[in-house]
Amino acid sequence: MSKIVSGATKLLSILVAVPAFADAEVGELEWNLRKGVTNISSDVYDLHMLMFWICTAIGVVVFAVMFYSMFFHRKSRGAKAANFHESVKVEVAWTVVPFLILIGMAIPAANTLIAMEDVSEPDVTVLVTGSQWKWHYKYMDNDVEYYSLLATQQEQINNKFDKGENYLLEVDRPLVIPTGKKVRFLVTSDDVIHSWWVPDFAVKKDANPGFINEAWTRVNEPGIYRGQCAELCGKDHGFMPVVVIAKEPAEYDAWISEQEEIQRKAKEEEQKLLALNMSMEELMEVGEKVYLASCAACHMPTGQGLPGVFPALKGSEMVTQDIPAHIDIVLNGKTGTAMQAFGKQLSLRDIAAVITYERNAWGNNTGDMVQAKDVNAALTGN
Amino acid sequence: MSTVAEHSHDDHDHHHHAPSGIKRWLYTTNHKDIGTLYLWFAFIMFLTGGAMAMVIRAELFQPGLQIVDPNFFNQMTTVHGLIMVFGAVMPAFTGLANWLVPMMIGAPDMALPRMNNWSFWILPFAFLILLSSLFLEGGGPNFGWTFYAPLSTTYSNDSTALFVFSVHIMGISSIMGAINVIVTIFNMRAPGMNWMKMPLFVWTWLITAFLLIAVMPVLAGVVTMLLTDKFFGTSFFDAAGGGDPVLFQHVFWFFGHPEVYIMILPAFGIISQIVPTFSRKPLFGYASMVYATASIALLSFVVWAHHMFTTGMPVATELFFMFATMLISVPTGVKVFNWVATMWRGSITFEIPMMFAIAFIVLFTLGGFSGLMLAITPVDFQYHDTYFVVAHFHYVLVTGAIFSIMAAVYYWLPKWTGKMFDITLAKWHFWCSLISVNLLFFPMHFVGLAGMPRRIPDYALQFADFNKWISIGGFAFGLSQLIFLALLIKACKKEGEPVSDRVWEGAEGLEWEQLPSPAPYHTFETPPVVK
Ligand code: HEM
Numbered sequence: 068m069s070k071i072v073s074g075a076t077k078l079l080s081i082l083v084a085v086p087a088f089a090d091a092e093v094g095e096l097e098w099n100l101r102k103g104v105t106n107i108s109s110d111v112y113d114l115h116m117l118m119f120w121i122c123t124a125i126g127v128v129v130f131a132v133m134f135y136s137m138f139f140h141r142k143s144r145g146a147k148a149a150n151f152h153e154s155v156k157v158e159v160a161w162t163v164v165p166f167l168i169l170i171g172m173a174i175p176a177a178n179t180l181i182a183m184e185d186v187s188e189p190d191v192t193v194l195v196t197g198s199q200w201k202w203h204y205k206y207m208d209n210d211v212e213y214y215s216l217l218a219t220q221q222e223q224i225n226n227k228f229d230k231g232e233n234y235l236l237e238v239d240r241p242l243v244i245p246t247g248k249k250v251r252f253l254v255t256s257d258d259v260i261h262s263w264w265v266p267d268f269a270v271k272k273d274a275n276p277g278f279i280n281e282a283w284t285r286v287n288e289p290g291i292y293r294g295q296c297a298e299l300c301g302k303d304h305g306f307m308p309v310v311v312i313a314k315e316p317a318e319y320d321a322w323i324s325e326q327e328e329i330q331r332k333a334k335e336e337e338q339k340l341l342a343l344n345m346s347m348e349e350l351m352e353v354g355e356k357v358y359l360a361s362c363a364a365c366h367m368p369t370g371q372g373l374p375g376v377f378p379a380l381k382g383s384e385m386v387t388q389d390i391p392a393h394i395d396i397v398l399n400g401k402t403g404t405a406m407q408a409f410g411k412q413l414s415l416r417d418i419a420a421v422i423t424y425e426r427n428a429w430g431n432n433t434g435d436m437v438q439a440k441d442v443n444a445a446l447t448g449n
Numbered sequence: 450m451s452t453v454a455e456h457s458h459d460d461h462d463h464h465h466h467a468p469s470g471i472k473r474w475l476y477t478t479n480h481k482d483i484g485t486l487y488l489w490f491a492f493i494m495f496l497t498g499g500a501m502a503m504v505i506r507a508e509l510f511q512p513g514l515q516i517v518d519p520n521f522f523n524q525m526t527t528v529h530g531l532i533m534v535f536g537a538v539m540p541a542f543t544g545l546a547n548w549l550v551p552m553m554i555g556a557p558d559m560a561l562p563r564m565n566n567w568s569f570w571i572l573p574f575a576f577l578i579l580l581s582s583l584f585l586e587g588g589g590p591n592f593g594w595t596f597y598a599p600l601s602t603t604y605s606n607d608s609t610a611l612f613v614f615s616v617h618i619m620g621i622s623s624i625m626g627a628i629n630v631i632v633t634i635f636n637m638r639a640p641g642m643n644w645m646k647m648p649l650f651v652w653t654w655l656i657t658a659f660l661l662i663a664v665m666p667v668l669a670g671v672v673t674m675l676l677t678d679k680f681f682g683t684s685f686f687d688a689a690g691g692g693d694p695v696l697f698q699h700v701f702w703f704f705g706h707p708e709v710y711i712m713i714l715p716a717f718g719i720i721s722q723i724v725p726t727f728s729r730k731p732l733f734g735y736a737s738m739v740y741a742t743a744s745i746a747l748l749s750f751v752v753w754a755h756h757m758f759t760t761g762m763p764v765a766t767e768l769f770f771m772f773a774t775m776l777i778s779v780p781t782g783v784k785v786f787n788w789v790a791t792m793w794r795g796s797i798t799f800e801i802p803m804m805f806a807i808a809f810i811v812l813f814t815l816g817g818f819s820g821l822m823l824a825i826t827p828v829d830f831q832y833h834d835t836y837f838v839v840a841h842f843h844y845v846l847v848t849g850a851i852f853s854i855m856a857a858v859y860y861w862l863p864k865w866t867g868k869m870f871d872i873t874l875a876k877w878h879f880w881c882s883l884i885s886v887n888l889l890f891f892p893m894h895f896v897g898l899a900g901m902p903r904r905i906p907d908y909a910l911q912f913a914d915f916n917k918w919i920s921i922g923g924f925a926f927g928l929s930q931l932i933f934l935a936l937l938i939k940a941c942k943k944e945g946e947p948v949s950d951r952v953w954e955g956a957e958g959l960e961w962e963q964l965p966s967p968a969p970y971h972t973f974e975t976p977p978v979v980k
C-alpha cells in the first residue's frame with residue numbers, strides 16, 4: 068500500500084513538474100504556447116495556463132477517485148458490490164460546482180476577448196491580402212506595398228540541400244511594423260480563404276475573399292516574429308509563412324520613408340525603360356527567375372503543370388501561338404480560376420520577360436520576344 | 450401495426466428458403482446480418498482510412514518532401530477524414546444499433562427491414578465513388594473533410610462532382626438508418642419495456658437518430674449549394690456574385706457540430722452498458738444520464754460557430770458561442786462522474802471490454818479537457834487550425850468513439866458467435882493500441898502549442914523531434930489493428946470456448962437474460978415479458 072502511495076506521489080510530482088518546467092523555459096522547450104511579445108499574447112498565455120491547471124486539477128481528483136476504486140473495489144480483493152444507484156444531492160452538487168468553475172473561467176476569458184477585438188484608434192494600418200501562396204502588405208498611410216514570398220530554396224524542400232535554421236519560416240520581404248504603436252491589420256484575400264497568424268502576437272485572422280477582417284497588435288519588443296498561414300488554402304498551404312519585423316519607431320519611420328522613395332523611383336524607372344529593348348538572353352534570364360518565383364508553384368518548374376488542376380504551358384496552344392492572349396491572361400488573370408492577374412504584382416519588364424521565357428523554354432522555341440512596351444501597350448489599350 | 454405484420458411475413462420467407470452465399474448477404478433483411486455487414490464494412494473502411502493516415506505520417510516522419518507531393522497529401526488528409534467519419538465511425542455505430550436495439554428492447558427485427566437492406570447496400574457505392582475519384586486526372590477531393598468554399602468550388606477540380614454525389618449517398622443511407630432506429634424504438638418495444646427502462650445504449654441511439662434526421666439534410670443542402678456554385682453558376686459562397694464564403698462555414702458547422710455528437714452519444718451508451726456489468730452494480734444516475742444526453746443533443750445545435758472564431762464574427766456572437774460551448778461540458782461532466790460513481794464500491798473485474806471502457810473514460814475525458822480549452826475564444830485564436838486541434842479530435846474520436854466501438858465488439862461478440870474470442874490476442878490488441886495511440890496523439894498537443902499548423906505536408910525544423918515520435922506511434926497503432934483483424938477472423942470462424950447465455954457474470958438486460966449464446970438468427974418472435 069505505502070509503495071503504491073509513494074509511487075503515485077512520484078508520478079504526480081512528475082506530472083506537475085513537467086508543465087511547471089515548461090512554464091519556466093518557454094523559449095527553449097518548444098512544447099507549450101508562447102507568452103509572446105504583446106500584453107494580449109501574455110494574457111492569452113495566462114488564460115491558457117489557467118485552463119490547463121483547472122483541467123489538470125479536475126482530472127487528478129476524478130481519476131484519483133476512479134483509480135482508488137479500481138484498486139480497492141476489485142472483486143479479486145473480495146470487494147462486495149454496494150447497491151446504491153442514485154443520489155439527488157450528489158447529482159445536484161456535480162452539476163452546480165462545475166457550473167461555478169465555468170463562470171470563473173468565463174469572466175477573464177470574456178475580458179481578454181473584448182480587449183482583443185477593440186480595433187479602435189490605430190497608429191498604423193496595414194492591409195494584408197492573402198493569395199495562392201503569398202502575402203501582400205500595403206501600408207495605408209504611406210505609398211508602400213509589396214508581396215512577401217517564401218524564401219526557402221526548393222532544393223531544401225526536396226532534400227537536396229541542407230535545411231537552414233528558419234526552414235519554411237523565412238520570406239523574401241518581411242512585414243515591418245513599429246514597436247509600442249497600435250498596428251491595425253485589415254485582412255482579406257484575392258482567392259481562397261487564408262489565415263494570417265503570428266503566434267507571438269496572438270493574432271490569427273482569416274483572410275476571406277470579398278470581405279475585410281480587422282485585428283490589431285501592439286508589440287513590446289523589437290525582433291523578428293514568425294508565423295504561418297493557418298487555413299488550408301490549396302497545394303502550397305504549408306509554404307506560406309508570415310514574417311514580421313518589429314522596429315523601434317524611429318527606425319521604422321526611417322525604413323518606411325526609404326521604402327516610399329525606392330518604390331517611387333522604381334515607377335519612374337519603369338516608364339524610362341519602356342523605350343529600351345532587352346536582348347533575348349536578358350529576357351530569358353530575368354524570365355526564368357520570375358517564373359520560378361511567381362508561376363512555378365502552379366505550372367511547375369518543368370512547365371508541365373499538374374494535369375487536371377493547373378494547365379501545362381509547355382506545348383500549350385496559347386503559349387506557342389497567340390501572343391495577345393498570352394499577354395492578356397498574365398496581365399489580367401482569368402476570373403473564376405486560380406490564374407491570378409499579375410499586372411499589379413510584377414513590373415512590366417518582369418511580365419515581358421516571363422512571357423518571353425514561357426514562349427521559349429521547355430522546347431516551346433517560338434523565338435518570340437515580348438518587350439515591356441508591348442506589355443504596356445496591352446495594359447493601356449494601344 | 451402494419452409494419453409488424455408485413456415483417457413477420459418476411460421472416461417467414463427466410464425460414465423456408467433462405468438464400469445462401471452472396472445472395473444471403475445481398476438480399477438479407479435480417480437485422481443481425483445487416484449489423485454484421487455494417488460492422489465489417491466499417492472495419493474495412495477503418496483500415497482503408499488508416500492506410501491513408503500511414504501515408505500522411507510517413508510523409509511527416511521528417512521535414513522536407515519525401516514520399517508524396519503536396520496536392521496528393523491534401524487528398525490523403527481529406528479522404529482519410531471523410532472515410533473515418535462517414536465510413537468507419539458512423540457505419541460501425543449503425544451496425545451495433547442493428548444488432549443490439551431489437552435484442553435490447555425485445556423486438557424480432559428492425560421495423561423497416563427492406564429499407565434496412567437498402568440503407569446498407571448503397572454505402573459501398575458511395576465509398577467506391579469517393580475512392581475512385583482519387584484516380585482521376587487531377588485527383589480526388591483535396592480541400593479537407595470540411596470542404597470550405599471557395600477552395601472546394603472555384604478552385605477545385607471536376608472530381609468535386611463525384612465527391613458531392615458520394616456525400617449525398619452517405620447522407621441518404623444515414624437518414625434511412627436513423628428512421629429505422631426511431632420507428633423500431635417507438636413501435637416495437639416488448640410489453641413492459643417502458644421509456645425509463647430502456648437500456649442506455651437504446652436511449653443514446655434514439656437521441657442520435659433524431660440528431661441525424663435533423664442535420665443530414667443540412668449536409669445534403671450544403672453540398673448541393675457547393676455543386677451549383679461550382680457547376681451551375683450560382684454564387685451562394687462567392688462574394689463576387691453577392692454571396693459569402695463564411696456562409697458556407699455556418700451551414701457546414703450547423704451540420705458539423707451535431708455530427709460530432711452523433712459520433713459520441715452512442716459511445717456514451719456503450720460505456721454505460723459495460724461499466725455496470727463489470728462493476729456488478731447498477732448504473733449510477735440512470736435518469737440523469739438520459740437527461741444529460743438530451744441536453745447535450747439540444748445544446749449541440751447552438752455551438753456550431755466555435756469552429757469559426759477566427760472568421761471575424763462580432764464580439765457578441767463570439768461571446769455567445771463561447772459560453773454555450775462551455776456549458777456543454779456540464780452534462781458531459783455529469784456522464785463521467787456517473788461512470789466513476791458506478792465503479793465506486795462495486796466489485797470490479799477487468800475483462801477486455803472493461804479495459805477498453807476504462808481507457809475510454811480516461812482518454813475521452815482528456816479530449817474533453819482540450820475541448821474545454823478550445824472553447825475559450827481568446828485562446829482558441831492560438832489553438833485553431835494547429836495540431837492541438839488534431840490532438841483534441843483524435844482523443845475524442847479514436848480513444849473515444851473508436852475505443853467504445855472496440856469495447857462494444859468485445860462485449861457482445863461472444864453473444865453473437867457463442868464463442869469466447871481469443872483473450873490473449875485481445876490483450877495484445879488492447880495494450881498495443883493503448884500505448885501506441887498515446888504516443889501517436891499526445892505529442893500532437895505539444896507541436897500544436899508550439900505552433901505547427903494542421904494540414905501541412907512539411908514543417909519547420911523545431912517540430913521535427915515530436916513528429917518522428919508521432920509517426921512511430923502512428924505506425925504502431927496501425928499495426929496493432931491487424932491483431933484485431935486476426936482476432937475477428939478467428940471469431941467469425943467460430944473458434945474458441947463456448948460461452949454461457951449470460952456470458953459476463955454481471956451482465957443484465959434482455960439480450961443476456963433471455964437469449965441463448967449464440968443468439969439465434971431469429972429472436973423474440975414472441976415478445977418477452979419485461980418485469
Ligand atoms: C490510424 C490512426 C490514425 C492516424 C495515424 C491519424 C492521423 C491523422 C493525421 C496525421 C491527420 C492530418 C492532420 C492534418 O494534417 O491536418 C488526420 C486527420 C483527421 N483524422 Fe485521423 N488518424 C487516425 C485515425 C482517425 C480516426 C479513427 C478518425 C475518426 C474517427 C480520424 C479522423 C480524422 C479527421 C476528421 C481528420 C481531419 C481531416 C482534415 O483535416 O480534413 N482519424 N488524422
Ligand SMILES: [Cu+2]
Binds near residue numbers: 260304
Ligand atoms: Cu494556407
Ligand SMILES: [Cu+2]
Binds near residue numbers: 706709753756
Ligand atoms: Cu463543434
